[in-house]
Amino acid sequence: MDKVLAGYGLREDQCSIASFGSGLINHTWVLCNGDEQFILQKVNQNVFRQPEAIAWNIALIDTYLKNRGNGYFFVSPVKTVSGDAMLHIEGDGYYRMFPFVKGSHSIDVVEEPQQAYEAAKQFGRFTRTLSGISVDSLKITLPSFHDLSLRYEQFLEALEQGNPQRIAETASVIHALKTHSTIVDQFREIRKDPDFKQRVTHHDTKISNVLFDKQNKGLCVIDLDTVMPGYFISDVGDMMRTYLCPVSEEERDFSRILVREDYYNAIMRGYLEEMQGELTVTEKKHFFYAGLFMIYMQALRFMTDHLNDDQYYGAKYEGHNFVRAQNQLTLLERLLEKRTILEG
Known part of the structure; x- marks a missing residue:
């Protein structure tokens, strides 16, 4: 030191x-x-x-x-x-x-919709404020970090080359994940759509990456390691994945997994207050999709790691990543159940 x-x-x-x-x-x-x-x-x-x-x-x-x-x-x-x-x-x-920013603090868990609103507003403001930067001038710090097509291909590869016993034991969850592959198809269409723009994107929008002041108002975003060119669905999707549910991806009691509508509305309100004029009409229509995109990708990544004997994330107990994959799959299904309400 x-x-x-x-x-x-x-x-x-x-x-x-x-x-x-x-x-x-x-x-x-x-x-x-x-x-x-x-x-x-x-x-x-x-x-x-x-x-x-x-x-x-x-x-x-x-x-x-x-x-x-x-x-x-x-x-x-x-x-x-x-x-x-x-x-x-x-x-x-x-x-x-x-x-160290005096008078500031961060939080690890979203406990009220106002916190979700403040965080979403800060991540939206970050991207909007940097809209004058050419994304081509940014360097890629994590190649293919949010490439859903690649994550799905890795999942399919794990089904061919992964642990045969684990593949057999988890057949029902594997089948469920495959039934949602239309989310990948939508992502592939997004990448070809000129109405979807690459912007300065944070890519890691968990609540702990926002500084709050003493009045619990958002000050700024921090931890810029993953700032790269990206689509808005990465930032909005990660907020949905980590703010909507009262329990984390580590929760083993799947009955506790639910989607809180007021938190969804808080994310939308905060982000669009900053990005309303930046997003295209097509992008706004995919706001709900952002949550599907990120939650599904994380479910695939956890499942892939489980089938590959926990080489990437590691495991604190037997079947840890399988639990995480089921957790995220459950969250995805809870979000889909509320599609009509939230998109309306």
């Missing part, structure tokens, strides 16, 4: 460092240096193979916002002593540091 601190012009004997947050990908600390507080992160290179791409995108966004001067609140990275946005320690990895 002394090399990391030196890279930012700090001394270990003058700083206190403690683990921070509940993120599962990058290791995060809160760092105190006198009256100053910072968030320090080590980038997980098992997930992000090209950390320089993350640094490029954040620097591009930072420069764009500073030049536009539109008052958007953005947490700019702290520069290293060499003036870089990210610090590379040979043989150790990549680090980045941000000032």
Whole structure:
């Protein structure tokens, strides 16, 4: 850590460092240096193979916002002593540091519709504010991250090459997943439709990636590792997947899985307040589809991993990813049951 601190012009004997947050990908600390507080992160290179791409995108966004001067609140990275946005320690990895926003807080679980509204508004504002950036200038930090066609192909491949016993034991769920493959067909049509636009998209819109102020109003979005060109269905769909249901993807009692209509309406209201003028008529008609898209993709990914003996997500107990896949399949079915109400 002394090399990391030196890279930012700090001394270990003058700083206190403690683990921070509940993120599962990058290791995060809160760092105190006198009256100053910072968030320090080590980038997980098992997930992000090209950390320089993350640094490029954040620097591009930072420069764009500073030049536009539109008052958007953005947490700019702290520069290293060499003036870089990210610090590379040979043989150790990549680090980045941000000032801690005083008076701010984040939450891990959506507990009321107003929180869903505030978060959706912030993710919508993020994309709208950056609408002047050419998406071609952004680098891809996670190739094919939300490519539903690829995820379905990987699922089919797992049915051919995966664990034969697990395939046999889960036949009914495999069949159920196949019956929803029209969601993939719709995605393929979207990719060919000029009315669907690639925009600066966050791709990881869980509630913990929004900072709130003391009055619980949204301040800004954080954790920009997955910012890349993308479709609006990625951000809206991930909010639906993680905000609509009162229990998480880890829940084993599927009777507790339900879709809360007031949370759906809060997401729609918050996002469209910012993006109403940006989205095309065709895109708006696919607002409900966004939830199907993301929930189905995650169900496929969990099932694929189960059939491949838990190589990607790992498992804390036998059948962990199969439980997660059934959980997401149940959520998908609960959402489909409310289609007429929510689309009306």
